[in-house]
Amino acid sequence: xxxxxxxxxxxxxxxxxxxxxxxxxxxxxxxxxxxxxxxxxxxxxxxxxxxxxxxxxxxxxxxxxxxxxxxxxxxxxxxxxxxxxxxxxxxxxxxxxxxxxxxxxxxxxxxxxxxxxxxxxxxxxxxxxxxxxxxxxxxxxx
Amino acid sequence: xxxxxxxxxxxxxxxxxxxxxxxxxxxxxxxxxxxxxxxxxxxxxxxxxxxxxxxxxxxxxxxxxxxxxxxxxxxxxxxxxxxxxxxxxxxxxxxxxxxxxxxxxxxxxxxxxxxxxxxxxxxxxxxxxxxxxxxxxxxxxx
DNA sequence: GCAATAAGTTACCATATGGTTACCTTTGGA
DNA sequence: TCCAAAGGTAACCATATGGTAACTTATTGC
Numbered sequence: 001x002x003x004x005x006x007x008x009x010x011x012x013x014x015x016x017x018x019x020x021x022x023x024x025x026x027x028x029x030x031x032x033x034x035x036x037x038x039x040x041x042x043x044x045x046x047x048x049x050x051x052x053x054x055x056x057x058x059x060x061x062x063x064x065x066x067x068x069x070x071x072x073x074x075x076x077x078x079x080x081x082x083x084x085x086x087x088x089x090x091x092x093x094x095x096x097x098x099x100x101x102x103x104x105x106x107x108x109x110x111x112x113x114x115x116x117x118x119x120x121x122x123x124x125x126x127x128x129x130x131x132x133x134x135x136x137x138x139x140x141x142x
Numbered sequence: 143x144x145x146x147x148x149x150x151x152x153x154x155x156x157x158x159x160x161x162x163x164x165x166x167x168x169x170x171x172x173x174x175x176x177x178x179x180x181x182x183x184x185x186x187x188x189x190x191x192x193x194x195x196x197x198x199x200x201x202x203x204x205x206x207x208x209x210x211x212x213x214x215x216x217x218x219x220x221x222x223x224x225x226x227x228x229x230x231x232x233x234x235x236x237x238x239x240x241x242x243x244x245x246x247x248x249x250x251x252x253x254x255x256x257x258x259x260x261x262x263x264x265x266x267x268x269x270x271x272x273x274x275x276x277x278x279x280x281x282x283x284x
Numbered sequence: 285g286c287a288a289t290a291a292g293t294t295a296c297c298a299t300a301t302g303g304t305t306a307c308c309t310t311t312g313g314a
Numbered sequence: 315t316c317c318a319a320a321g322g323t324a325a326c327c328a329t330a331t332g333g334t335a336a337c338t339t340a341t342t343g344c
Contacts, residue, residue, distance in 0.1 A: 003186050006169045010256055013168035013237065016244040021163050026155035027148045039291055044145050050333060055292060076342050077290040087247065094243045095155065101236045102158040105229065114152055181321055192303060197322060218312050219320040
């Protein structure tokens with residue numbers, strides 16, 4: 001192999017990272033997919049996020065074409081609704097693959113109740129985690 | 143949906159991000175997979191990385207169980223060889239999915255020669271990018 | 285007329301991450 | 315004897331990212 005020069009600024013993974021890897025972005029995309037589509041509703045699901053940060057993250061997701069932002073006019077206080085775009089939806093499927101891999105990677109470390117939250121909120125996840133079944137069965141026996 | 147409280151510190155995506163999303167880690171994993179297994183060889187493929195950063199990233203990948211580090215003893219200058227662990231190998235496959243998604247997401251923006259580098263260095267990638275075929279065909283015609 | 289609510293914005297602060305440059309250690313060979 | 319090469323450490327610096335707290339705007343119900 002001759003020396004190909006890799007440059008982190010051209011790295012596709014770095015671009016992906018910028019799209020999705022903000023501290024709150026995976027959670028925001030998940031909430032939007034679940035129909036938690038309002039600013040204040042998102043805040044109540046993420047009690048430790050500040051308004052500034054939530055605004056920033058939503059704006060970036062919008063600029064990157066992953067969510068849409070719509071102001072409902074003629075309403076009393078301003079109402080804004082966020083939705084996943086088709087690109088956002090396709091990204092959600094990839095995120096599910098990442099979650100499945102990472103849960104497997106962390107399976108001896110992560111608490112069962114955290115695993116349960118993922119299983120309960122991600123419909124197709126359980127199928128991808130064969131080790132899960134055995135773990136639950138063992139627990140039932142003990 | 144009742145208000146489940148999401149905490150970015152428990153977020154599996156955040157854990158995944160820590161494993162892989164350092165500025166240089168995807169490139170390092172790729173090089174190691176390709177058999178570029180020595181410190182100095184990696185440096186010559188990443189001309190702008192410093193020794194300190196390369197050392198740090200390698201140590202983190204090792205701590206996280208994605209690569210192994212072996213000193214070959216009784217050699218003149220110290221020789222160290224890095225390899226992918228089985229976990230590192232399985233992660234590489236997931237990274238290929240991420241690259242495929244991101245190349246599709248960026249397909250109108252990313253220069254053709256950068257796409258070519260990815261195609262040439264990732265054996266199974268071309269199959270996942272149906273839009274690529276059309277692009278190449280158009281170019282041949284013009 | 286006044287408070288409450290949704291969805292922010294502004295100014296400012298703290299820490300994590302990446303980066304530069306110089307120095308270190310071991311050993312074989314000229 | 316002393317230099318070169320491999321694979322680092324140490325001390326220090328710059329910027330990006332996330333965070334806090336207070337203020338803003340528009341409208342409706344009391």
